[in-house]
Amino acid sequence: MKAILKRELSSYFNSAIAYVVMAMFFGFSGWFFIGTCFMANSSSLSPTFSNIFVIIVFITPIISMKSFSEEKRQRTDQALLTSPSSLFEIVMGKFLGAFLLYVICCMMFFVYGLVIMFFAPANWAVIICTNIGLMLLGGALIAIDVFISALTESQLIAAIIGMAVGLITYMTGSISSMIGIDWVTNVLNSISFTSYYANFTYGMLDLTGVVFFLSVIALFIFFTIRVFEKKRWS
Template sequence: MNNIYTIFRKEMANYFNSPIAYIFVAVFLISSTWLFFQNFFLNGQATMRGYFYFLPWIFLFLAPAISMRSFAEERRSGTLELLLTLPVKDWEVVLGKFLSNVIFITITILLSITVPISINILGQIDMGTVIGGYLGAILLASSYLSLGLFVSSFTKNQIVAFIISIAGLFFLFILGANFVLNVIPTFLVPIFSFLGLGTHFDNITKGVVDTRDLIYYFSFIFLFLWLTVRSIESRNWK
């Protein structure tokens, strides 16, 4: 536990000691609120639906931007050798890094709390969908990060990690999208729609927190963290 916390703290300090964190937060808040408020007054409804609609697409680029350096940078600068020869278990390293990514993106997401507050001044907002939306956003972002972490673990080039993560996430996201579901054979539809990252997000933002969606996200995260640990261990059977 201690080791995870130590690594977590170092990674967090790393974000906030460099301009990356502040740039990241600013880009996220500006782009998401701007996209949202563009149409907000046209609709004239006191709801955050539109806000959560954009999030998966914004995260598609921002989550890999956070996770890309996790291992790639350590590999490039050689510090991975330093870290992995310390008496620390591989999964502790992976978990410490993952948690720091998750907490960082959670802080970023929660900073957008001004949006529901502003809406609430304009009209009554349904708190259930807002809380559901935030929960879903955090789960979705964490899933993105777990995949990004995995990709980052087998390259020393951050840009490669970034682009492959985006490609992978994009693929998994559109798997459950309507235009894909329309063209595949009918018996595959439930499978594809279950595997798609986006489908579960839609459910949660509607304010419905179904265990199936939670299980999906948690197993997704678990799978990719497990793969990351395997990938780090792979130095042992190369």
């Protein structure tokens, strides 16, 4: 697992991907930060945090689009799958590699907190809490994107489907409010990434949210393992 994790990270930083992703993340989050804190004369980072969801929807598929699709295209999956490493180790290494790059991006919010401290007392409870929520949200999306990349040989298709799925998770909340049927609304609300994430942005360490996102991560890591097991068994 360590070997794969190390390779993933070095391949991100040896190619343009890490820098593009970080530039996008820092640029947009900085823009939101200026817009909702400086221009609005507010010391609360919550609006910045809730706006950043849209950017994450686009960034996470870019991070993990090549996880497995590129391996399949270059036939390097043969080296991975015939090595003594288990499928769990392989998938976990891939996931953690993508996740760590994302965590590096999220660290920027602590810098914003420090900037606020120059002007007003920063609410560190909100910043830390939301950052945890942000990492969980991104982790869940990355797990889904890694799964998608295991299904195709094309990075582009993996990225596009990943973005579409991300947008759907972003919109489930608003879709559910448009549907009049009660039980459908309930189901949609209970799987709405937005509503779980929103609780974090208010500064609550919402346990149901933590459990929800961790379950999504576990579920899609399991699905990814199954994709390879099925391929071997069919």
